[in-house]
Amino acid sequence: MKEFTRREEVKEIERKFAQKVTLLAPARQFIRQGKLWKVCRKQNRVYHFFLFSDLLLYASQYGTKLNLHNQLEINAAFQVKWLEDGNDKYKDIRGCAFEIVSSKKSFVVYADTPQEAKTWFEDIKKSSLKWSKKKKKKKKKK
Numbered sequence: 001m002k003e004f005t006r007r008e009e010v011k012e013i014e015r016k017f018a019q020k021v022t023l024l025a026p027a028r029q030f031i032r033q034g035k036l037w038k039v040c041r042k043q044n045r046v047y048h049f050f051l052f053s054d055l056l057l058y059a060s061q062y063g064t065k066l067n068l069h070n071q072l073e074i075n076a077a078f079q080v081k082w083l084e085d086g087n088d089k090y091k092d093i094r095g096c097a098f099e100i101v102s103s104k105k106s107f108v109v110y111a112d113t114p115q116e117a118k119t120w121f122e123d124i125k126k127s128s129l130k131w132s133k134k135k136k137k138k139k140k141k142k
Helices: 002-014 088-093 114-141
Strands: 030-038 045-052 055-062 065-073 079-082 097-101 106-110
Touching: 002 030, 030 114, 045 114, 079 114, 088 106, 097 114
Parallel strands: none
Antiparallel strands: 030 045, 030 106, 045 055, 055 065, 079 097, 097 106
């Protein structure tokens, strides 16, 4: 029953997108969703972020649906870094911002509140650490 519920939750997220998005994968688990601001060159933009056990994706609002912008696989190249207070470039979002680094794309995001930012940061970090632990276990078995 738990597996069925998990799969239905992921399918429900797939239906939120205007285009066909396939998110269902054998071990994939949905962790959280919410809005984060992405720091862009011209103007910061708000996106809907979805965190899974092995994937982070973000999308923009497109009428009543969502338009997928990117899917970042949580793997060996994936990192999340809290932005230190000494970084003057991001002084306006201090305490609410962190950097997402992947082989595909790297960028800074921030939340509306420090608490929300910390929660996102910790959840993403946990997903990344779990991925690393799984890979280490697989190597030991070989």
